[in-house]
Every structure is written in C-alpha cells, then in structure tokens.
Amino acid sequence: DIQMTQSPSTLSASVGDTVTITCRASQSINNWLAWYQVKPGRAPNLLIHKASTVESGVPSRFSGSGSETEFTLTISSLQPDDFATYYCQQYDTYWTFGQGTKVEMK
Amino acid sequence: EVQLVESGGGLVQPGGSLRLSCAASGFTFANHGMNWVRQAPGKGLEWVSYISPYGTTSYADSVKGRFTISRDSAKNSLYLQMNSLRDEDTAVYYCARAALGLSFFDFWGQGVLVTVSS
Numbered sequence: 001d002i003q004m005t006q007s008p009s010t011l012s013a014s015v016g017d018t019v020t021i022t023c024r025a026s027q028s029i030n031n032w033l034a035w036y037q038v039k040p041g042r043a044p045n046l047l048i049h050k051a052s053t054v055e056s057g058v059p060s061r062f063s064g065s066g067s068e069t070e071f072t073l074t075i076s077s078l079q080p081d082d083f084a085t086y087y088c089q090q091y092d093t094y095w096t097f098g099q100g101t102k103v104e105m106k
Numbered sequence: 107e108v109q110l111v112e113s114g115g116g117l118v119q120p121g122g123s124l125r126l127s128c129a130a131s132g133f134t135f136a137n138h139g140m141n142w143v144r145q146a147p148g149k150g151l152e153w154v155s156y157i158s159p160y161g162t163t164s165y166a167d168s169v170k171g172r173f174t175i176s177r178d179s180a181k182n183s184l185y186l187q188m189n190s191l192r193d194e195d196t197a198v199y200y201c202a203r204a205a206l207g208l209s210f211f212d213f214w215g216q217g218v219l220v221t222v223s224s
Contacts, residue, residue, distance in 0.1 A: 032209075032210075036151075038145075041216070042216065043110075043214040043216045044143075044202075044211075045214075046210065049210045049212075089151075091208075091210050095156070098150070099150050100150040100151070
C-alpha cells in the first residue's frame with residue numbers, strides 16, 4: 001500500500017502570509033496527486049490535481065508542485081476563507097489520503 | 107450544476123446494518139466512477155470504496171467483506187450497504203465523483219453521519 005505523510009499537522013498563520021504544506025509518498029506516484037480543502041459541515045473541495053494543475057475557479061494564490069514522492073501545496077497571501085484543513089491524496093494505486101494539515105489563525 | 111446528496115445515515119448498534127444512498131444530478135452519472143470516503147470524528151479522510159461505470163468494485167481492507175457498493179444508473183444513484191458494523195465505522199460518509207477518465211475526486215457531497223454505538 002502507498003502511504004502518504006503530510007506535514008505539518010497544524011499550521012498557525014495570519015492573513016497575508018504564504019504557507020506551504022508538504023506531502024511525501026512512500027513510493028513514486030507519477031505525479032498522480034491531488035489536494036483538497038475541507039471545512040466542517042461542507043463538501044470537500046478539489047483544489048489541484050496531477051500535482052500542479054489548479055482546478056477552474058480555484059483562486060490563483062493556490063499552487064502545487066513536486067514530483068515522484070515529494071509534493072507541496074502553497075497558499076500565497078492567505079485569505080480569511082483559506083482557514084481550513086488540507087489533504088493530499090495519491091491516485092496512482094487505489095487512493096490514499098495524507099493525515100491532513102489544519103491551517104489555523106495565529 | 108453537479109449535485110451529490112447523501113442520505114440513510116443514523117444511529118445503529120454494533121453488528122447492525124445500514125444502507126447509504128447518494129442521489130446524483132447535473133451530470134451523466136453512467137459515465138463516471140463513484141466513491142465513498144469517510145471521516146471519523148477528529149480523524150482524517152479515508153477512502154472506503156469505488157465502483158467503475160461498468161460495475162467493477164474496490165474496497166479498503168478495513169471494510170472488505172462487510173460493505174458492498176452498488177449503483178443504479180437508471181436512478182442516478184449510488185449505494186453503500188454496510189453490514190456487521192463496528193464502533194470504528196462511526197464517521198461522516200461522503201459520496202465523491204471520480205473525474206472522467208481519471209481517478210481523483212472532482213465533486214463531493216456534504217456527507218451523512220453514521221454512528222455505531224450501543
């Protein structure tokens with residue numbers, strides 16, 4: 001099974017900050033990596049797929065990068081609506097999520 | 107507009123059964139693979155099961171042999187039959203659409219709560 005290790009588990013930041021979340025796969029996943037935003041009581045929202053392809057309608061402050069086993073999600077100029085929990089997901093072999101990163105207000 | 111609406115959750119005793127439904131609209135349901143994903147209280151997301159447009163199924167090891175995924179394209183509906191429920195199955199269950207030709211999840215429902223407790 002492919003394991004996904006996400007860090008940090010919690011990130012304290014302020015509006016306007018640039019934040020970076022890291023996701024590491026236990027083996028190469030050929031860039032088959034997605035990022036999701038989850039808020040309590042809401043449907044999860046797909047942000048990025050294929051490691052760096054930003055979904056239509058997602059603000060340009062969200063970006064993804066990486067390859068093979070190391071990936072990052074960057075949020076530039078954090079906005080109030082961005083305080084949420086973020087998950088990476090590999091879809092190379094079945095599906096596995098990272099443990100999640102909660103972005104909270106400092 | 108794509109919509110996925112889950113129903114059928116509730117309180118069930120350990121060892122009991124429950125059937126979740128997901129009503130899909132706003133897209134050609136028959137063309138898409140569909141998934142169930144769950145989130146236990148205070149925990150992260152866990153993929154549970156997948157069904158292809160043709161009916162091929164996959165399950166997480168944690169539910170294999172106890173849960174059955176199915177679909178009815180005439181009714182634009184996805185189902186999850188959950189048997190032999192355990193305390194650790196307590197979670198919010200989400201229905202999620204697989205993107206066409208790809209397998210990340212491009213639309214999700216808001217989820218339904220399943221509580222397994224005596």
